[in-house]
Amino acid sequence: MKIGYFPGCSLDFSAKEFDTSLQAVATSAGMELEEIKDWACCGATSGHATNHLLSIALPARTLALAEEQELERVVAPCAACYSRLATARHEMAEDKKLFSKVTGILKRDFTNSVQVMNIAELLRDNLPAIKEKVTHPLKDLKVACYYGCLLVRPPKVTGFDDTEDPSSMEEVCRAAGATPVKWNKRLDCCGGGFSLSRTGSVIRLGKEILEDAQAAGAQAVVVACPMCHSNLDLRQKAIAEQTAKPLEMPILFITQLVGLAMGISEQILGLNRHFVSAQPIIAKATVKALPAAREEA
Amino acid sequence: MQALQELARKLLTDKTANVVIGWGQGPRGPRPIFVTQPEHADRLIFDTRCVHNLATYLNPRRAHLVPFVKKAVVVKPCDARAVAGLIRETQVKREDVVLIGMRCGGVVRDSDMDGKLTEATVSPRCMDCPDREPKLADHLMGEEASAPPKGKGPDMIAKLDAMSPAERWEFWQKELERCVRCHACREVCPMCFCDRCIADKSMPQWIESSPHPRGNLSWQMTRVMHMAGRCVGCGECTRACPVDIPLGLILRKMTQTVEERFGYRVSDDPTVPAPMGAYRLDDKQEFIL
């Protein structure tokens, strides 16, 4: 079945590797993604931190477009976009007044019938197909699965996994052959939207998270959100300034990890685009030169 | 037909039954007959004109049949549902009746018609009937039957549902003003077995007894409420009505409600509990504030 695809602004560019790795993994595992035509930004934190109605109306437009494309489900790989889309859907379903206000603003036929999924949910629901395509299991690779905030919170909006004890990312990593470690900060916030505006906070939070992952023996942190990625990857140099020794913790998108296990080339997966090199992982994962056929993926 | 007659003869001879209630030829088509002598068993017939619901004769109100105790009855599927209802409500003991089940592909509207089943002649009662043979039967006879022809005409329930309450009121007032309160609908009904009907109760008199629209309406509403989850859909009340009030319509509406809300379809299995007098904690209550 076709799944609607809402890349969101980050995947459009700064986290292009999330997009390419997802597309490659999806193709390989037989998931048919169809991008929502002419989608607009979800409004992100700035939207709901300043104008509630806007924070519902912007995602609602996207959901309406998805309905027009006759899509029943939409995947939003960015956890923030996912949260905005899912929240909008939830609030409009709960509050009929809000729903009619929004439809009035949208001026579109809209029934609020589209299901919203995040990337961990999508991959978990397609585990059998993914397992089938794993050719280079990432044996001995210890990873810390990092959920952050919006994938699992608040429970009444997300609900695909246990809010305080989720397991879907670990399941996906295990399917890729990696070994998820048990650690404590996997649900803590990385600082999210304060990346530019309050860098100090982001560094403090990032440090706590990365140190805990390292203490748990992780060789890489696996994320499902471009903001988490940039806060942990881009800011790692600044974080390292406050630690005894450099952390050198590679941060991978979950799709990149799965892609590696499927033997998809690191160029397509965009592993070269990270600030902290993922080379040690790639080497450890014993992913060798890849057949050309994969390149087309 | 031969098989039916032979069975009846046997039942009467070996005293398995003291009377066989079935149909025989009358001056205007088949009519109910009570065979008590083995030699009269050949009077029994069965065809598409055998419209009457003979379960009504098991009803203890038929005092003249009570002394026979062991009774054999010829039943169509709708009749069998009524027998099941009477057993369920302790009016009849299963061991006191021998049920001769007839396979049935529908009957005509009335017994004085010729027996050809067509879209025009089929009885409305047969349109929704899913049963081709009674499951509650000691003997089963007749040929495998196919589904009755679908009747013609508009779906009156849908038509009425589409009306405004005032229009529905008008509709029923026009129908009910003809009612002469002969109570044939009650007398013919196999499920009406009270010794003293509420319509005849005077202290207090809930339902006015004279043929007046007010009492007529109360009577029909009350009757339908009493039939809730009990009506077997045999359509005898409609057939018996001398002024042709479409009584079956209200009953069908009620039956739909019961099925939709409580998931209950009237059954010829007496062990299936009736929906009224039972409840589920999660019964729908959208109409209650």
Next chain:
Amino acid sequence: MEKETASGESENTSASAHHGHAEESFRSEVRQAIGLNPAKCYQCGKCSAGCPMASEMTLMPHEMIRLVQLDRRDRLMQDESMWLCLTCETCTARCPNGFDPARMLDGLREMSLRAHGENAPRRIQAFHSSFLDQIRSHGRVFEFGLVFAYKMRSGALFDDVLNAPGMYFRGKLKLTPHTIDGVDDVRRIFDACMAEEER
């Protein structure tokens, strides 16, 4: 001690004057605007215990809700803490009494903006405005433009300069914006939402 704070703050007199007039109080205004009953918070502090930004806030999440309960509008609206919320939803997920502190803070920020409050830290407000401007003009966020606009507004001109070349090298910054076809649609939504919220 209690007495000291009470006499020390000028708004207290006006605030306490509101008590007893539930219809026009700050807490009822908040309830009206946000659709959450502030009285639902029983001040257990679980939100503050789990808040990743608590160590940087001058008012903790439960204290902000408490100030709403006490109708201390000025005290609350003068403080920047509400702008430090990361909207990570930890508080809401763990609230034992089914309250939604994250949504409440969203709403309070919105109220503060509408009242042209000055409590938002310049950088954070600059970021939000730049971000929304991006959506308004292109339908999507054009990151280079966002960073540029943000720096102009916030005055944080030289932060992060070191990372820009790195980002560009790794293909993480695009220099030209893409504007969606339905940008007029988006602008209309913006205008309608702004107008609606003003009402």
Next chain:
Amino acid sequence: MSRIGVFVCHCGENIGRTVDCAAVAQACGELPGVVHSIDYKYMCSDPGQALVKQAVAEHKLDGVVVAACSPHMHEKTFRKTVANAGINRFLCEMANVREHCSWIHEDREEATQKAIDLTRFIVEKIKHNVPLEPIKIPVTRRALVIGGGIAGIQAALDIADGGCEVVLVEKEPSIGGHMSQLSETFPTLDCSQCILTPRMVEVYQHPRIKLMAYAEVDKVEGYIGNFTVTVRQKARGVNASLCNGCGECQKVCPNKKIASEFDAGLGKRPAIYVPFPQAVPNIPVIDRANCALYKGRARNAKKDACKKCEEVCGRKAIDFDQQDTFLTEKVGAIVVATGYQLYNIKKEQDKEAISGYGEYGYGTIPDVIDGLQFERLASASGPTGGKILRPSDGKEPKTVVFLQCIGSRDPAKGIDYCSKICCMYIAKHTMLYHHKVHGGQAIVFFMDIRAGGKGYDEFTRRAIEENDALYVRGRVSKMYRDGDVIKVLGFDTLSGEPMHIDADMVVLATAMRPQPGIESLAQKLSVSYDRFGFINEAHPKLRPVETNTAGVYVAGACQAPRDIPDAVAMASATASKILGLFSASELEREPLVAQVDQGTCAGCFHCVRVCPYGAVEHFEVKDRKGNLIKTVAQVNKGVCQGCGTCQANCPSKSVELQGFTDQQIFAAINAF
């Protein structure tokens, strides 16, 4: 009935202000059948009642309608008044013109008209009232107590001491309940077992108490004064009459690794066991799920795996083939005292509405224990001999964090109520901890300290002031294991300071919940329960130990969270209620019950199906020669509670509810 008196009350200004009482009296005086109609300032006052009495005599009234307040307020009063005046008290009815009229309307004209209407309905109704006499029911002066915890023990002893027989049914092998697990009790810190054990022995030796331990109530039939209860005596695998409690069998049992229920999982016990040394009765049971012999038999093994207990038993008391038996007991009253269980924070819960604490690791973090487990650690008879040692490695914890309101006052987890006893027992725990672990620090996270009770607040203050317990006001957001310690992320809302604590052990004050299976027991008894499973009392204030089924009473924590003094007080209250009930050989009931007209009953038995109490029976009508004419319905007056559902379902209207007959209702509607 044709001589009716109408008495319109002004209730001071309460009615008179909006209703023209004189006009009501005048209008009603004109109604056919009304021979006397007056208004008066305070009808319920002595002079007011005298007016009624006087009028009854003077006008030979055979019906009295008082238009005043709600019948819930004064129906009893006025019925007594007319009874004193010499007419049957059911010939008096009230029209509610205060709560339902004067208090809720302002327009005097409208209110007066409404008051006239309401009074007219009742006048028309009362024309069909008939004198009714109370129903007399014989009483079996013997009680059943379900549950052998402190509440059940107290109730049983009080009833037995009052001179009546008691059957005490306990589902566990021993009586004693949770109280037997406690170390010391607040607020006096006396040893729980020291005060409980003598009472347990007293139960065992009491000539009027029949103790049935390891037994459960299977079926309940009948009604107040006349219950027939079937009790399932579960098979112990030990012949109770032969066993002398020597304990040799427990010593030889090879499987000694079973988590002890008595020690809340912290200690071990063998497969044949008595729960604790002071158990009453002191007769072991074989835990069939863990005994090698029964496990083998369940697998159809050819040979029994182990018979060591049988071999060692000198009294030949072991009986592997023993089966459950069913006993029937006749009793007149029942006490439900089934007690509580503790909520657990695990992910899997027995009710959909209740969820666990993921933020505290769903019960997977070692050394996070509940209150009962702490009791066992602190108890001299416990697995550590009274030393506070944490379960994971046996180390003495130097920092112990106590969390209150776990699963209680937490609607998000599905439980809204306050568990009531936790504030007190946590304070007690901190004291015990302070006494036992020198240099240890107890930290309590609380929301409110609820210490209402004699000596209770003094007790919690003592914990704080003299026993060094640090009380932190706030809930904990998250807890996780980090190496050897448990990281506790809390917040002190009083100082505004985050409290991040490295704890060696955490004690959760988890909510009290009713015992599992309470719903099915309640259904057997026809008593109602709330959404948490707590048994509903008949009235929250005025009838706190009765249930809505006559003859069934409730005591202790199965009704709501209760501490020991509460449970004991309730138990004594039930005993007093029951002894009162048993003080006469017959009991009287309001005669507002259903009655079948057997002449018109057609025997469809719709009434039997709808009756919530099973009060309708089949009755065979026979002629003089004994031939069956027909089978009809008959109402057991002792069981019927007067809801009238049978009547609404009766197609021929052959059943009538006294006090609300069709005639009466019809007349009232007709007056509309």
Next chain:
Amino acid sequence: MAAKTSTDKASFKPRIAAFVCNWCTYTGADLAGTSRLQMAPNVRIIRLPCTGRIDPLFIIKAFERGADGVIVSGCHPADCHYTSGNYHARRRFAVARDVFGFMGIDPKRITFSWVSASEGGKWAEVVNDTTARVQELGPFSAYREMEARV
């Protein structure tokens, strides 16, 4: 049916019969009284022990006797004083409502509600809402016009 002018409608005072159970709704209505909750004066309560006792005949008879609307109210599910009378009533009324509606009695004229002993406010709402609704519908003149028809 005669067209009603707006003044007719305004001067029309609906007459509404309420059949309520003794334990929940009657007590809830008492509470509304003790709380002095003002409400429309059009409702006349007839007290029954339980909703289980309320026969559809009562509703029919009330309309026959000139009621413009009817309220039926009792204990919430699980709160029945008699444990299950309200569950039986719920099924009965579900059928009655459909049957009455099918025969032309506007279901809007009948309010079914659960009002507990503590819901005085809800009772006032039920009374006011029903009165307003029936006011809007106008008098139930159909029954009265039946006389003329004969």
